[in-house]
Amino acid sequence: MKEIKGTPGSAALFLFLAGLLCVFSGKSFLDMHRPEPIFPRPGLSEIKKLGDYLPALQDSAGDTDVYVFRGKEKGGNLLAVGGTHPNEPAGLVTTVLLIETIRAVRGDIFIIPRANASGFTHSDPQEGNPQRFSISTPAGPRRFRLGSRLTNPVDQWPDPAVYMNPPGQKLSGNEARNLNRCYPGRAKGHLTEKIAFGIMELIRKEKIDIAxxxxxxxxxxxxxxxxxxxxxxxxxxxxxxxxxxAAGIEIRLEASPVGLRGLSHREWGDEAGIKVLLLETPNASHGRLKGRPSSSLVVEGRDKFYARAARLGWLFVPFGEEGIPLSQRVARHLAAISALLKSLAELEPDKAIAMEGMPPSADVQQKGLGVFLHPPLKGT
Ligand SMILES: [Zn+2]
Structure with missing residues (x-):
């Protein structure tokens, strides 16, 4: 057998390059565990933690920030939740935009931008998704993590073969890490059930009326x-x-199926008796028919395969060559918030909730998200 010989110099170079690779990959890994800064508007009353409502979450990967805006006038209390599924960026960006623009006038407003904080610390395997996406602002790009639908297995493992969720429905094992299958949660359950229980505790203790x-x-x-x-x-x-x-926004109504258990739109209403709405917008970047995944697919939402699928009648939404950008998806969420709060004030005037500063949906759609977001920190 021929002996492979190397010089001490080449061995040292090899070790140096291997070390460099470890440093860069380690930094990239640790960066995923560092949430990007959010810049609350001065009207913010306080930042709480989900662990304040369930101490078992404190110092765990499931703890997350709760931004509280208290209005001077008495009214109803609103909970707005983004990041239940960290691979659905419109949820995160809508809640960040609210935190950076609003002031509560009537009632108290609680906002959780990263409901499953652990899900933001990894990416879905075998999807080839970018770790981050960028939104252009006049002062440079704001970068946000694109995470996974599920809790990071580093924080909760192993999955059971079959998951029996708190209401007793049997699901496939990895759904144990899907926050929107774990409600109303378990105070002493696994991490995702604890997060679900923490959110239920917030709803109960803060007397939330609508979520x-x-x-x-x-x-x-x-x-x-x-x-x-x-x-x-x-x-x-x-x-x-x-x-x-009436404002020209086509949206459909879907009743929460009574037999589908563990979801926010079922358990928050059943368990706490509050009004609950779950909003869906179309995101090509986590569909199965998409082409190459990229930050631009997340933000611009343009994909020729989806445009072709729409022409073949395979989709449930119109999808043209121009795509469905993140700004349009966030604008739809904002329009829905306005319509829901206006309707609440009509139906239950004593529970009315009012805020000011939220960018009008049409402006977000026309001007994009960047002009309404806080400028990025230098070097981020
Ligand atoms: Zn979702």
Whole structure:
């Protein structure tokens, strides 16, 4: 057998390059665990943690920030939740935009931008997704993590073969890490169940009246451009849809199926008796028919394969060559918030919630997201 010989110099170079690779990959890995800064508007009253409501979450990968805006006038209390599924960026960006622009006038507003904080610390395997996406602002790009639908397996492992969620529904094992299958949660359950229980505790302790859970779906999924409502919120959702349609925004109404358990739009309503709405917008970047994944696909939402699928009648939303950009998806969420709060004030005036400063949906759609977001920190 021929002996492979190397010089001490080449060995040292090899070790140096291997070390360099470890440093860069280690930095990239650690960066995924560092949430990007959010710059609250001065009207912010306080930043709480989910661990304040369930101490078992404190110092865990499931703890997350809760931004609280308290209005001077008494009214209802709103909970707005983004990042239940960290691979659905419109949820995160809508809640960040609210935190950076609003002031509460009437009632208290609680905003959780990264409901499943652990899901933001890794990417979906075998998807080839970018770790981040960038939104252009006049002062440079703001970067945000694109995470996974599920809790990081580093924080919760192993998955059971079959997952029995708290209401007793049997699901495939990895759904144990899907926050939107774990409600109403378990105080002593695994991490994702603890997060779900923490959110339930917030709803109970802060006397939330209405909660909105912001999501996105693949354009080939039937529940899309939709408001999913708990039956106790049917009138509110119907009134809001009429309001949106009058403004030229097509949106469908979907009743929360009574037998589908563990989801926010079912358990928040059943368990706490609050009004619950879950909103869906079309996101090509997490669909199955997409072409090459990229930050631009997340933000611009342009994909020739989806445009072709739309021409073949395979989709549940119109999808042209121009795509469905993130600004349009966030604008839809903002329009729905306005319509829901207006409808709530009509139906239950004593529970009315009012805020000022939220960018009008049409402006976000026309001018893009960047002009409304806080400028990035230098060097980020
Ligand atoms: Zn979702």
């Amino acid at each position: 909105i859970d912001f999501h996105e779906s693949a354009p080939e999924y039937p529940v899309i451009n939709a408001i999913v409502f708990h039956e106790n919120s049917a009138e509110l959702a119907a009134l809001a849809v009429m309001e949106l349609q």
